[in-house]
Amino acid sequence: MATVTLNQAEKTYPNGFKALHGIDLEIGDGEFTVLVGPSGCGKSTLLRMIAGLESISGGEIKIDDRVVNNVAPADRDIAMVFQNYALYPHMTNYGNMAYGLKNRGYSKAEIDTKVRHAASILQLDDHLDRKPQQLSGGQRQRVAMGRAIVREPKVFLFDEPLSNLDAKLRVDMRLEIKNLQQRLGITSVYVTHDQVEAMTLADRLIVMNAGIAEQIGSPIEIYEKPASLFVASFIGSPSMNFLDGKVSDDKSHVVLGDGSKIDLDHKIDGGRELVVGVRPEHFTLIADGSGAQRARVRMIESLGAETLVYLEFGDKGENVTLRMQGTHQFTKGQELALSTSADLVHLFDKDSGKRL
Amino acid sequence: MSSQFVWFRNFKDVLSSGSWLQSAIFTAVFSFLVAFLSIAISLFLAVRADEVVRGAKSYKTLLMWGYAIAPPVAGLLGTMLFNPLMGDLYILLNSLGFEFNHIENANDATFVVTLIAVWKQVSVNFIFFLSGLQGIPKSVTEAATLDCKSAERRFWTITFPLLAPTTFFLMVINLTYAFFETFGIIDVSTKGSPGGSTATLVYKVYVDGFLGADLGGSSAQSVLLMIMVSVLTVFQFRFIERKVHY
Ligand SMILES: Nc1ncnc2c1ncn2[C@@H]1O[C@H](COP(=O)(O)OP(=O)(O)OP(=O)(O)O)[C@@H](O)[C@H]1O
Ligand SMILES: [Mg+2]
Numbered sequence: 093m094a095t096v097t098l099n100q101a102e103k104t105y106p107n108g109f110k111a112l113h114g115i116d117l118e119i120g121d122g123e124f125t126v127l128v129g130p131s132g133c134g135k136s137t138l139l140r141m142i143a144g145l146e147s148i149s150g151g152e153i154k155i156d157d158r159v160v161n162n163v164a165p166a167d168r169d170i171a172m173v174f175q176n177y178a179l180y181p182h183m184t185n186y187g188n189m190a191y192g193l194k195n196r197g198y199s200k201a202e203i204d205t206k207v208r209h210a211a212s213i214l215q216l217d218d219h220l221d222r223k224p225q226q227l228s229g230g231q232r233q234r235v236a237m238g239r240a241i242v243r244e245p246k247v248f249l250f251d252e253p254l255s256n257l258d259a260k261l262r263v264d265m266r267l268e269i270k271n272l273q274q275r276l277g278i279t280s281v282y283v284t285h286d287q288v289e290a291m292t293l294a295d296r297l298i299v300m301n302a303g304i305a306e307q308i309g310s311p312i313e314i315y316e317k318p319a320s321l322f323v324a325s326f327i328g329s330p331s332m333n334f335l336d337g338k339v340s341d342d343k344s345h346v347v348l349g350d351g352s353k354i355d356l357d358h359k360i361d362g363g364r365e366l367v368v369g370v371r372p373e374h375f376t377l378i379a380d381g382s383g384a385q386r387a388r389v390r391m392i393e394s395l396g397a398e399t400l401v402y403l404e405f406g407d408k409g410e411n412v413t414l415r416m417q418g419t420h421q422f423t424k425g426q427e428l429a430l431s432t433s434a435d436l437v438h439l440f441d442k443d444s445g446k447r448l
Numbered sequence: 449m450s451s452q453f454v455w456f457r458n459f460k461d462v463l464s465s466g467s468w469l470q471s472a473i474f475t476a477v478f479s480f481l482v483a484f485l486s487i488a489i490s491l492f493l494a495v496r497a498d499e500v501v502r503g504a505k506s507y508k509t510l511l512m513w514g515y516a517i518a519p520p521v522a523g524l525l526g527t528m529l530f531n532p533l534m535g536d537l538y539i540l541l542n543s544l545g546f547e548f549n550h551i552e553n554a555n556d557a558t559f560v561v562t563l564i565a566v567w568k569q570v571s572v573n574f575i576f577f578l579s580g581l582q583g584i585p586k587s588v589t590e591a592a593t594l595d596c597k598s599a600e601r602r603f604w605t606i607t608f609p610l611l612a613p614t615t616f617f618l619m620v621i622n623l624t625y626a627f628f629e630t631f632g633i634i635d636v637s638t639k640g641s642p643g644g645s646t647a648t649l650v651y652k653v654y655v656d657g658f659l660g661a662d663l664g665g666s667s668a669q670s671v672l673l674m675i676m677v678s679v680l681t682v683f684q685f686r687f688i689e690r691k692v693h694y
Contacts, residue, residue, distance in 0.1 A: 145590050166597035178587035182609045191605070192595035239595075 094156050094169075094246035094279050095121050096142060102150030103137050103303075111137045113303045114151060119296075122277040124270070128290040129300035130326065135283040138300075139249050142281060143172050155246060166195075171240035172249040175256060177232045179224040185235045186211075186220040189242050196243075210238045213272070230261045237269070241276065248273070248280040254289065266292060287327055291315070299323045317438075321445035324369050324438060330400060332438070333375075333412045337368040346439070349406030352385045355434040360448060367445075369438035372400070372415035375430045385430045387412055389422045403428065458668035467644055468652070468669065475648045478562060479626035483619055486566045490573030491611075495603070497574075498581040526564035527637045550638065554645035557638050561646050564637060565630050573618050580614035581607070620684055627677065649673050 096119040103112040111134045119125045127135045140146040142153055144165030152159050160168050171192075179188050186207055193203045211217050214234040224232050233253060240248055253269070254262045270293055273280050284290055290297055291311045299307045299314060299322075307319040318324035324332045337346040337354070341362040345353040348368065360366070375385075387403035401414040401422060414430065422428070439448040462468050529537040530550055541548035550556040584607065592606045608615075631650055634640060640647030640655060647655060649669065657666025 143594065145593065164597055165593045166595065170594065172591070172594055174587045174591060176585065176587055178585065178591040180588060180592070180606060182612075191592075195596040195598070195601065239591075 095119060095154075096247055096279060096281065097154040098138075098142075098151065099154070100151035101138070101141060101148060101153055103134070103141060103146065104149040111303055112141075115305055117298065117305065117308065119279060119281065122279055124273055124280045124282065124293055124295045125298060126282045126284060126290045126294035126296070127298050127300055128284055128287060128326075129306075131285060133300045134303045135285075135300055136251055139172075139251055139281060139283050142247070143170055143249050144168050145172075168247075169245050170247040170249055171243050171245040172251065173233075173236050173240050173253045175252040177224070177236045177256075179232060179235055179239070181224055184221055184223055185216065185227070185238075188224065188235055189238045192239065192243050206242045207238075210242045213241070214238050229257055230265065233257065233265060237272070241272070241278075244276075244278075246279065248278050250280065250282040252284055253282075255284075255286070262289075269293065287329060291327070297327075299326060301326075317447065318369075319447050321367060321369070321440045324440070324447075328371055330372050330413045330415065332369045332371050334440075335368045335370070335405065335410055335412070336408075336442075337366055337439075339364045339366065348385060349408050349410060350386055354432065354437055357434060360439070365442050366448065367440040367442055369440060370432050370436065372413040374436040375412075375414045375432050377414070377416065378429050378431050385432075387414075387428055387430060389424055389426045389428060391424070392420075392422055394419050401428075403430075454664070458664040459672070462665055462668045462672065470644060471647050471649050471652045474558070474645060475627065478558065478565075478630075478646075478648060479623050481558075481562050482565045482569060482626040482630070483622035485562070486569040486573055486622055487615065487618055489566065490570045491577050491615075493570070494574050494577035494581055495607070497578055522564055522568045522633055524636050526560060526567075526633065530560050530637070552642055554642055557642060557646045561630070561634055561638055564633050565626060568633065569622055569625055573622070576614055576618055577611065580611050584610050620681075623680070623684075649676075 096117075098115050098117040100114040100116060101112060102110070102114050104110045115138060117125075127138060129135055137146060141148050142155075144160065144163065148161045152161055154160065155168060155170070179185075180191065183191065189207045189210060190203045193206060198206070207220070208217070211220055214237060216231070216234055216238060219227060219231060219235075224235060227235065233256075236253070250269075254265050257265060266289055269282075282289075282293055284293075294311050297307075297309060297311045297314050298305050301322050307314055307323045309317075314323060314327055318327060318332075321334070325334070335348050337348050339346050339356065339360050339362050340353070343356065343359060343362050345355050346366065346368060347353055354368065385405065387405040389401060390404050391402040393400040393402075396419070397417070399416045399418065399420045401416065401420070403412040403414060404410070405412040412430075414428075440446065441448055527535075529535045531538060538548065538550075548556055550560045588610075589602075589606065592602045596602045596605070627648065628650055630648060631654070634646060634648065634651050635654075638646045640651055644652070644655075650673065653666050653669045653673065656662045656669065660666075
């Protein structure tokens with residue numbers, strides 16, 4: 093049971109590279125927080141600073157009310173699950189789980205109870221006497237989880253724990269992690285660059301970009317109200333469509349590249365140029381094309397439950413993706429009329445990329 | 449030179465002679481010392497170097513020098529350092545009050561050959577240990593940092609067991625080295641003196657056969673040596689390998 097607080101946490105690596113530019117964050121007790129962002133944005137760095145594997149160059153990190161900047165990793169009462177499992181290859185799986193307890197002075201009997209309990213939660217009972225090499229990837233990941241949960245730490249840290257697993261196993265383990273975390277109620281920080289993982293696991297999502305936290309919020313908040321172009325393009329798959337637009341002089345609508353209009357409920361200065369974002373699932377196909385956006389079909393992908401249509405829009409041939417339920421047939425070059433509703437449209441400043 | 453077939457008399461002579469036994473004991477002690485010390489020292493250096501990986505390059509080169517030096521040259525360097533008239537180490541040890549004299553004292557002479565042999569061997573071991581250490585995944589050591597606060601304990605419970613294959617391999621290499629390849633060092637530094645107390649079995653084969661012209665005894669010694677080495681090798685692989693994890 094713990095909270096984690098970051099106050100202007102900064103990281104500058106010894107080679108002078110500034111990986112984190114002042115992160116402020118408060119993680120509530122029992123909360124599942126997910127850090128998501130493109131490769132190299134500093135997710136692992138942040139996680140490793142909480143773990144104590146990486147020094148803190150500026151600001152402070154608190155676990156509960158204790159500033160841990162200078163506390164040894166083993167004394168922070170955290171447990172971490174690594175991407176490549178990081179199991180001790182010379183120990184049995186039992187030994188792997190018991191190691192941290194042994195070093196903390198638990199008695200043999202206590203260790204045995206804890207390890208067997210964790211093993212039964214993770215269905216590892218039959219594998220305790222084997223070495224990690226004798227297990228499958230999924231089982232190894234479970235042992236790594238077991239090693240974390242036997243200690244009943246204040247905070248769980250996960251660094252892309254599922255990215256070495258195949259797609260199906262990843263889905264199973266994802267559910268299992270979520271279940272386990274809810275059942276144990278342990279505050280968790282989870283790093284991933286898989287946005288499905290991020291959306292499904294998170295109580296709170298932190299979208300990072302180049303060493304800063306671009307947006308912090310619940311997954312639905314971030315999906316519905318992305319704070320910037322970056323967040324809008326990063327969250328959601330396929331990615332949001334971005335079209336150039338210009339506000340009409342009477343401020344009543346925004347005009348797109350093909351001359352079609354979208355009504356504005358905002359009061360934005362007339363003549364201002366901006367970026368209009370529409371999610372692929374928020375376009376609808378209409379039969380009568382008057383006043384609608386027109387686009388030519390370039391390619392179709394049928395996924396069974398849904399169909400993705402890639403289109404060319406306006407004079408500039410801007411790329412637009414359309415996501416439709418069920419299966420549909422179109423011919424290449426066919427012209428489609430699309431419409432979208434004004435309240436599903438996102439508007440961004442052209443220069444700063446900020447949401448308007 | 450006439451020859452006569454004497455069955456196993458040469459073997460009997462060799463085994464019943466005190467000097468052969470003395471040499472065998474010296475070889476055992478010497479090999480153990482060289483293997484143990486050179487492994488311990490190089491492991492210590494490699495762990496230190498691994499902590500400052502950036503310094504590892506200069507460390508590596510520095511310690512590789514010893515490897516590039518031929519045994520007779522190493523021996524010669526040693527003799528010079530221990531020369532009673534001008535050897536720095538000889539003067540230093542005596543000025544510290546050790547009454548050091550490797551020419552007359554068998555223990556001191558053993559110390560000298562061991563020191564040279566170890567110095568020569570540390571470089572090779574260091575390279576192997578360093579690459580062994582760097583082969584341990586970083587995340588495994590990091591996971592251990594979260595599980596165990598004491599760095600010393602982490603070393604003995606994680607790092608050392610993971611280096612076991614390297615250590616075992618080096619033990620074989622070092623024993624073989626002390627057995628066979630220290631010939632040059634001994635020949636240049638002590639020549640087996642005083643009184644054959646620093647003559648390994650290999651050196652004794654040479655002394656008895658080529659200098660003493662006892663070809664029969666010398667050949668018998670060679671055969672015995674071969675048998676011992678075979679037994680030792682089998683022993684090493686059979687018994688010690690079992691303790692080597694993963
Ligand atoms: N030891 C280091 N020295 C210098 N720069 C580093 C070091 N470790 C990481 N970096 C840099 O810091 C930035 C953030 O790295 P980090 O590992 O946190 O990224 P990440 O968000 O976890 O990416 P990924 O999704 O690829 O794991 C990267 O640009 C990386 O090159
Ligand atoms: Mg990472």
